[in-house]
Amino acid sequence: MSTVGASAPSVIAVTNKKTKVRYRRMENQSPDKAAVLEAHGISKQVSSPEGSLTILSDVSFRICAGESVAVVGPSGAGKSTLLALLAGLDLPTMGHVTLKGANLGELDEDGRARLRADNVGFVFQSFHLVPSLNALENVMLPLELAGAANAREVSHTIIDKVGLSERWRHYPAQLSGGEKQRVAIARAFATEPAVLFADEPTGNLDARTGANIMDLMFELNRTSSTTLILVTHNALLAERCNRILSLDAGLLVSDRAVAA
């Protein structure tokens, strides 16, 4: 199985239509647009009682600023592992990732943390709000970690944008699932990150709330020119992105553009 790189599009087309779509998208992509995130032949192996286990195998691609990319695949395909490696939460066994030109493998943990503070936002399936901070403070957190001066004002603005202007004083325990995820999204966008990683952001929400949340996310993505990497099971959701990476058993099996 060959791998797919955005710079050298040699895709295994599943259908003609899809291939066409993909090429059209590639044409739309301006060649001088800088890559924010690149995977260079990354693999991840872990040791298990049954011996070494390959979770991700030789995956390469290039993601440019402003793209919205869905990572799809069945359970165990390596989606979350890929996300972790791209965000520098973990390091690949082989290959390397560059985020905004920086080779993550050459940075120590604190170095990667600083890089994330400046460039990365997260939205998680289980929200991951700090229970001891209220909604506003949760949004302020990454701003403050990045050393922003006007964290409070910025956070208030974005809290308003996600529709929680009345509830900013509430603590996570006092918020519904959807509200929690709105806070998480506000937090993720607060620093205007270059890349936003979203890991099954609707996984813990009912369909309607999930849809609202995704509307919000795509809306913010559009207005903030953030690159969105969305890990999801949900095919409909994936189709809302403008590019889909499909993983299966640790291999990148397709990389296709989606019709606008």
Next chain:
Amino acid sequence: MNAIAFALRSFGRELRSGEVMVLLAAIALAVGVLTAVGFLTDRIGKAVARQANEVLAADLRLRSQVPIPDTWRTTAEEYGLQTAETQTFPSVVFAGDLSALATIKAVSDNYPLRGAVRISDTLFGEQRVVEGVPRRGEVWADGALLARIDADVGDEIMVGGSDMLVSAVLTYRPDQSIGFASLAPSLLVNIADIPATGLIGEGSRVGYALLVAGDDAAISGFNEAIQDQLPDSVRASNREESSERAYNAADRAQRFLSLTAVISLLLSAVAVAMSARRFAHRRMDTVALMKSLGATQGFVITVAVLQLMMIGVLGVIAGSSIGFAAEEVLSWILSDIIAADLPDSGPMPVILASGSALVLLVGFALPALLQLRNTPPLRVLRHDMMPPAPSRLLVTGLSLAAVAALLYRSVGDARMLVILLGGIIVIAAALYLVGRGLVALMGRFRSGVGVAWRYGLANVARRGRSSAVQVVAFGLGLTVLLLLTIVRTDLLEGWRKTIDEDAPNHFMINIQPHELDSVAAIFDTAGVATPEFVPLVRARMSTINGESVKTRSYPDPGGSWLANREANLSWTATLSASNEIVAGEWWPADYAGPPLASIEEEAASDTGLAIGDRIVFVIAGRELEVTIASMRSINWDSFKPNFFIVLSPGALDDMPMTYISSMRLEEEQQSMLINLVRTHPSISVIDIDAILQQIRGIIEKASLAVQAVFVFTLAAGVAVLFAAVQSTIDERRFESALLRALGARKRTVFAGVMAEFAVLGIAAGLLASAGASILAAIVAVQLFELPYEFNPLLWLAGLVAGVLLVCVSGFVAARGAINASPIEVLRTA
């Protein structure tokens, strides 16, 4: 972002979470017990220091059983020294129908030469330092004495044959003894009034003392000059000697208290370690999140350490408040034993306790927190990602170092520290094994019980290690509390039971030979059987088999004390009923040969005396040689006059003697004593019931105070339980939710959890009952010399207390897990 701002911001919310409360409580407990004990030892130390500096009320004190010759005083005055004289003896004072035994302290004008007397003008009034001594015809009485005879300032009381005016309440005199102050409270009298009272007759037991003070050179000059004139019976004490004795006694008390604090401290340490682990574990998610959002390791660890410090500060504040309150309670309980008017301890105990809290946190909480630094940020995606466990070496090393540092303060010497540390490790290991054994034992009943109990037993067995720790933590606290209860009730009661119902309850001492007939007449008139009068001669052992008692070596230190002290001798033809011959032969009733002696068996073995040994006594300047003919055992509890050494008839003829007697007087017969003392002022009547009651009161109060200290131990046990439950709370929530989802009723789940705590409680109760029984038996046999009676009530009390305590605390700790909504728990799990 500023780590301080973040730590502060989230702290308020963190505080409400259970594990922080447990951590806080554990620290507060440790600080509380240390502060309370610190205050108490400080108080004892200060009392001793004051005592040591003023105990003589002089720089040098010469004590004698006979009046001090004038030449000594004039010699002292030649050296330019100040002098004062005192006479001290027990006597019963009366006010109306009420009487009480008092220590009469008759003092001359210059008293005290060192330190100051303090009085107050009303009972419980403000005390003030006073110059001078009571005027003629006036007395200053201890408040306890006034309370006993229901008198007040301005009342007249009868001292011997004189009526005297109470002109002030005596609150402090420098030479009062430190403990048991209430046993025979003081009455300060002008020495010039004593002859008129008729209290001192020939052979009366009076301590005469010459107090001397001045500059060091003059004192030592005088001391050298006077040495040759001093007979054997005179003791010269200077300040160093007397303070050393006082310090030694106080040192032991302080070490004991510190060691009791150590037990609570160690249990608190276990609670701190457990809850810190949980504290860190709960923070892992947040730390992983913060790292994923760009926080550095330094930031993460700074926040954690800052929050730990804040918990520490709160713990110290809460703990010192507890300590202050405990101090108030303790000094109230002990007000009779330790002078209550001591200056405040100041901040030192709090500072020391805070330091200890810091050591506790560093030793037991820091390793768990340091581990946080290495939390993989990947944990935000994969919840099972854990930081590597802190190195065993670091954990063990830090906690041992912390324990050693904490112990060092109460032990104060490296060798003892190593021994103690070793002892603690061995005892802790042994207790832990016992705990595991009990847990395993309880597990055996699993098949024979209902579903709730089975669930409970299964849980106890599954968390075997933690269960054993909880059993031991609770068991220890209960053990000491049970033990002290036994001492306070059972043993004292047992001791009282060994005393005959019709045992004498009054002693008469200092009866002059010429008073025997008139005393008998008074008994006759009152319709009370005349008691037996036993002769008493005061003597001093000079040689044993020709060797001086001073140079002789003794098998037991007690023997040296017996041989060198002023001895009371008596003679009798017939063996008293409370005595039994164990060796040798008792002399015939009509014996008229050379003087023989019968010696009490323990006194004989302590002094290394055997039948046939010859002892020379010096009695009022005359020598008397006696030969040991027999050995006796004595039932001291008979409360009959008994003597270590009894001589044969005729041996003491012509020696200056007084008589003593004991009798049982019922309540309604006691009014005759007023008449007796009025007409025979030199006779001292001692009310044994009252003294026994006072001794009981003092023992009860002392053990109550120690019990109060041990309440901290129990509280620390509760903290350990809370910490243990906290560490399993997620598991419990999940299990409870699962069981309920599977159709178990809330009641069943509740019953299961309570069964688990009941099992722990039973095990802790068993451990405590067994421990307390063994210790009580040792205390009874070794300390009180009483046969120990097995007390089934103790076991019942231990079990009930164990089950109740563990169940109630367990319920409080675990109720959140039982009440959680199953659907919520299962969804988020």
